[in-house]
Amino acid sequence: MHLLLVDGSAYIFRAFHALPQLNRKSDGLPVGCVQGFCNMLYKLTEDLKGEDAPTHMAVIFDHAGKTFRDDFFPDYKAQRPPAPAELVPQFPLTRAATRAFSIPSIEMAGWEADDIIATYACMARRAGGKATIVSSDKDMMQLIEPDGSIRMLDTIPRPGQPPLRWIGMDEVFTKFGVTPDKVIEVQALCGDSVDNVPGVPGIGVKTAAELINQYGTVENLLAHADEIRQNARREKLKANADLALVSKRLVTLSQDVPVELELDALVRQPMEPGNLFPFLKAMEFNTITKRLAGLLDANPDDFPADPELSAKTAPGAVGFDNAARAESRAARHEASGRSNAATVAHAAAEHARVRAIPFRPEDYEIIRDAAALQRWIDAIEMTGYVATDTETTGLDNQTADLVGISFSIAPGSGAYLPLGHSDGEADIFGGGGLVEGQMEIRTALDMLKPLFADPSILKIFHNGKYDLGMLARYEVPVASIDDTLLLSYALDGPQFNTMGELGEHWLGFAGQSIRELLGSGKSQRTFAQVPLAEGARYAAEDADMTMRLWQVLKPRLAAENMTALYETIERPLAPVLARMEARGVNVDRAILSRLSGEFAQRAAAFEAEAYELAGQSFNLGSPKQLGEILFDKMGLEGGSKTKTGAWATGADVLEDLALKGVPLARTIVDWRQLNKLRGTYTDALPAYINARTGRVHTTYSQHSVLTGRLSSNDPNLQNIPVRTEDGRKIRSAFVAAPGKILISADYSQIELRVLAHIADIQALKDAFEEGLDIHAMTASEMFGVPVAGMPSDIRRRAKAINFGIIYGISAFGLANQLGIGRGEAGDYIKTYFERFPGIKDYMEEQRRRVKEDGHVTTIFGRRINFPNAKSHNPSERAFVERASINAPIQGSAADIIRRAMIRMEPELARAGIDADMLLQVHDELIFEVPLGTENEAIPVIKRVMEGAAEPAVRLTVPIQVDAHAAGNWDEAH
DNA sequence: GCAAGGACGTA
DNA sequence: GTACGTCCTTGCA
Structure with missing residues (x-):
């Protein structure tokens, strides 16, 4: 006999991070994990043929609630964040999928799936058969038998790897440095930060393996602890003997769970079209439906979609984005086992837990060579997520250089990988050579590349858009990010802007300020000039802080019903913005320079005229001096004071005066306009043209605006003039690159339409x-x-x-x-x-x-x-x-265009259109496309923008987008 | 060298 | 009347 045991719960959790979460039913319900799960079941039946073909099969799930481990160690898995809201509705669906495939679905109160799997695997082995465990969970590796009677199979989708990967003795040895029968001993010593298994503090996998290979078991090791030569190691072991023993109990899988179904009940049943197709059709899994129809030689049309699950007929079927806002309902669902009150309590408990963990800068590590970096990469892969931060020479990620990268895998953990610290005096050439003891930058980045690209490993940033843009320039693409700045923004708005503010508020500790580290003014230095040890302490603390903030803020999403906003709007937008910033926009320097001269000349004429009219020369740029001349010296009536008691000289005031026959007022208004255009635009913009790209790269702020709009700075490309003729001349300097054309697409009256909808x-x-x-x-x-x-x-x-x-x-x-x-x-x-x-x-x-x-x-x-x-x-x-x-x-309109931006790139790609989204100006998007393709691009752009609210919200007004193409922004607008 | 205030560019 | 960011002057350090 051959028993195939699928670890269902682990699969959906891992698949959730591994798969892009794009697959939704027509009602918006996320089903990506269910789909991956069905594909896996299908592939198992397809690929396990011949001697690998199972005769028995079951899928095992974790049951909600406490297990026997909580009885003797209440903190077990205590720091697990609640399941993401997108995942919650998929838990019951994976069980339904299992039944649809005519496979027994097993879960038991008080037991983890791992224990049930262990029990069945041993039952199969005792019965003289063999068992295959479908899981990539390292906790299951203890079960592997050298004779092949118990094996493991990893089916988590990974790009570029086969769908099924066997895990054998070699893989276990690579991970734990011991044979499978010693895995629990190693785990007992090194612990597991994800599951909150304490282990012996200060002992990692390497040391643990070394000790176990020498002493065999934890008990024997503890009995001979006095023989250990290394003082620190010996004392740590002796001091934490009880922790090691508790940890061993935690990681040891129970092999005698009182299972209800005997092995005979697990005999493989043929797939039943009457079970299978109603489910698959309700899920709208068309590809797999077709494949299985071929395999079973059945016609799916004979079987209607399961009405209980179907999008159109299910009671209360609503789009996920709507539904997720009422996710307290979903969160109450089985697996997480937490009611909304419980998610609130969980968030509060997490906050208290994390806040209590002291910062210990002396524990931070400096990564100086490939071996150390590999150790960190291994640890990160084991953990499945990492808080990380890039240190650079400046605030603009399009010009700054990478100086180092920091990591943290748990509160209190931190490491800094220095790559570009320079010695010698800083000079205009950027200082001397590199400081000793740093890895070669390309070598290090090549080692890190798979980690950053691996979608199953979550990279946690603070303002990840910056790091994404930075890393992209070093050809390090990043998949799967979380962002503490965006978490904070989704939860609290623009209240906290910096990590220091967040740290101060949530952890009572602001961390070292970058200002203190770099100084200011004349004596300011870049991060590259910071001594390595000082930089390491700062950078590692940053990553550590990010990890802590993540653990505090992420659980609040579920507790405060902000998961859908964060997951469907904020998180996916960041990489889109990073790409827009990287693309930049082409600006014609010659046009600006010519305009600058023209504006200066005309302003000078107004200036002379103003002196003439005022009877004296003065600083036209000084409202104070102007007010004194108009209202004190000339004694004009109708002057009003600003809140600080100064004369008000705004354009409206001067306009009034001009109408009352004060020619000086008109002159000032005209001078101010030209001077503004020159100072803010024609003079300032050329300095922003990037020497490397020849283009202007703005920086968007995704987290600054109260209502949900973006803002743009350095330079602000959201206030390029348009209202006056002179202003539009500036706009016409924004031109398409050679061979390209610009498209401007703007929402018509979006805010009034939104108002008509909301207010009905x-x-x-x-x-x-x-x-x-x-x-x-x-x-x-x-x-x-x-x-x-x-x-x-x-x-x-x-x-x-x-x-x-x-x-x-x-x-x-x-x-x-x-x-x-x-x-x-x-x-x-x-x-x-x-x-x-x-x-x-x-x-x-x-x-x-x-x-x-x-x-x-x-x-x-x-x-x-x-x-x-x-x-x-x-x-x-x-x-x-x-x-x-x-x-x-304003905010709903902002949300709509954010959704359009998120969908735009994949939709353009799907339509086979080569178009670069460059700029966003609140209700307008600017694209650059190859000349001659504009007429294909425009309908796609319009369709995406006009439909951006759907399916989350069905607007009761039509949305209209006007789009035009031209060689420059003025004419395209 | 820096912060605040006034003014003005955009949606 | 809403939401921003930047430039310039002023006043204080």
């Missing part, structure tokens, strides 16, 4: 449905003027009101904007509310929510916090009210 305003929705001019329609409704032949001034007012609504209108603000009285503005608002009563309801609802909850949300569940909502300052409170009205609108 039928009149607005109808107008959008019919493709009307929305401002003209508003004007017509409000003022009773027909749309045809509408005076432009009436439309302008309606437009201002529409924008005002989005901004949380006030009579004061609208009056200012339109230059009318407060009373009249108030009347407009009143009329608007009468014509569109739902708007008022919406506004009151947001005001109520922000007061009650301290936050409002977007349609995708993004939470926007307003800690000031209960302020005693009335104007502060009024501000919060306006912002809380605006935030769901």
